[in-house]
Amino acid sequence: MPSVLIAGGGLVGSVNACLFGREGWRVTVFESRSDPRGNALQRGRSFNLALGFRAMETLKHIGILEDVIKMGVPIKQKINHLEDEEGVLEKLLLLKEGDFILTINRQKLSKLLIKKAESYSNVKFRFGHKATKYDVECEKLLVESPDGSQITVEGDLILVCDGAHSTIRRSLLRTPQFNFSQKYCDIGYMDLSVPIENVSELKLGIHYSWRRKGVILVALVNRDRTLTVSLFANFTVFAENCSTPENSVLFFQKHFSLIYSIIGERHIFYTFSRYKPQAIISVQCSRHGFFDKLLLMGDAAHAMLPFQGQGANCGFEDCLVLQEILEETGEDGLKSLVQQYSEVRTNDTNMMNKMEWEGYVQLVENMQNPNRSFGWFNKMKSSLKKKLNVWFPSKFTLAAFSRERYSEITRKHQLAQKFQLSIKATFAIIIIIIVFMIIRLISDD
Structure with missing residues (x-):
């Protein structure tokens, strides 16, 4: 059987190892880190994966x-504060x-895949x-x-x-x-x-978010009685409000009192004294295939911003698409x-990368004007959006x-x-x- 070398034993590398292993290929995975199965869950540097249809089809x-669904938490609802x-x-x-x-801890999923x-x-x-x-x-x-x-190692496919x-x-x-x-955002x-003892204030299966100017806080309750809390903020906000552990505690007390009461002062102080805010990068490549034997996959080919949750989904689908093409071409x-x-995937992933960046630009605008996202106007807009989603599913829904x-x-x-613009133009x-006719009627009188 042919051999495949996989550089990187993270999620995408491990998924590829599963798929090629099942097909009987000789698979060797090179991973710079130690075996995650012997390590405690990492803190401060990651957040839950959001797995959609693409990832679940691959799994x-x-x-x-x-097994993955039993480990994770299905989400169908969200609460915005x-x-x-x-x-x-x-x-x-x-x-x-x-x-x-499906939300799930990254490291737990990685252990299961390995x-x-x-x-x-x-x-x-x-x-x-x-x-x-x-x-x-x-x-x-x-x-x-x-x-x-x-x-030096040699393989038929890398x-x-x-x-x-x-x-x-x-x-x-x-x-x-x-x-x-x-580029970085x-x-x-x-x-x-x-880990948490009592989260009666928060329920399993709901995505919670709090919006303040320049800040979004997300909270999810996991099956194993842990609470995933992810703070997204402009770096200037971090610098102004969380420059010291003491300031960070005060920031949570003032703006996120419910989360503060659950996770506690000690945990906030410890986290901000040990870790720094992590940067988020977007990567695009003009092609993913080289020398008729090497492929870039996952974040190595198309690292994406996380705000629409397509990074892991796209990476998992990379592996599935490769298997589907392999079925057509055969090992020879x-x-x-x-x-x-490379032809199929490069254009598609660059399109998704662009969609993620456009979503980020809109997110930044909403973060600067959080009040604009709620109230009676938002309820009306949300209701209209749900109706339109039946006929015109959004980019997020389809993705x-x-x-x-x-x-x-x-x-x-x-x-x-274009259709919505034509409707707006027609209404205008x-x-x-109508206004012209009213004016004429008034002037005739």
């Missing part, structure tokens, strides 16, 4: 979807009745081994061992899944006609997840596999609850926008005509 293909007002309960705009977003991958005897994980470079001349992968020595700051991708930057871009995040068509995958290609979602959204013309 179903692997055969662990039911503004300043001192009561929270507003809303249903997510679903594509069909049975849809939901366990599943290693259930195949042909899959090997080499923890503490960092893939550092692809040598174009000898067509081999360079790997740094735990003792610092360099080894999958680069080593994240947004991929070292393998960096070694490809001199490749002709390969364009790469990255102005919003950072802090994770304040904590690796050259065709790499070319087809989250279907496997519609991202490029097709963009096309449909553009058509819907009708109003002008």
Whole structure:
């Protein structure tokens, strides 16, 4: 059987290991970190994954979807809080009745995927081994061992899944006609997840959010009696309000009293004394396939902003799309596999990247004017949005609850926008005509 080398043993790397392991390939995964199954859950640097239809279809293909659903929490509703007002309960705009977003801890899912991958005897994980470079001349992968020595390894197919700051991708930057871009958004995040004794104020299965000027706080209750709390804020807000642990405590006391009462002063003080706000990066590549044997996948190919929850979903779908193309081309068509995958996936993921950035721009506007998102006007707008979603599902709805290609979602959204603009123009013309007729009637009198 052919062999596949996977650089990076995170979520996308582990999903690929499961899928290729099931197909009988000889799989070797190189991961720079230690085995996560021996580590405590990380704090301060991550937030829950939001798995939609794309990710769940991939997990179903692997055969662990039911186990993942039991670990996670299905979300169909959200409660938005503004300043001192009561929270507003809303249903997510679903594509069909049975849809939901599954929230789950990243590290727990990673452990389950590694366990599943290693259930195949042909899959090997080499923890503490960092893939550092692809040598174009000898067509081999360079790997740094735990003792610092360099080894070269060879495989029929190489999958680069080593994240947004991929070292393998960096070694490809001199490749002709390969364009790469990255940009950071102005919003950072802090994770304040904590075990909890009593959360009677918050319920399982609801996405809670609090909006203040320049700030969004999100809270989710997990099945294991932990509370995931993620603070998203402009870096200037962090600098002005959370420059010291003491200031951070006061900031939570003033603006997020309910969350403060649940997680406590000690945890807030500890988190902000030990961790700094994490930056969020967006990455795009002009192509994902190289040398007829190497593919960039997941964040290494298309790191996305997290505000529409498509990063992990898109990465998981990368793996499924690759398997679907492999079924068509067969093991003897690796050259065709790499070319087809790059052609299909590059444009789609860049489209999603663009959608995520547009969503971020809108989010920043809403964060600066949080009051504008609520009140009677918002209720009317929300009601209209739900009605329109039946005929014209939003970009988020289609992305989250279907496997519609991202490029097709963009096309449909553009058509819907044109239709809505034509409706607005028609109403405007009708109003002008009515006003003109009223003026004429008044002038005739």
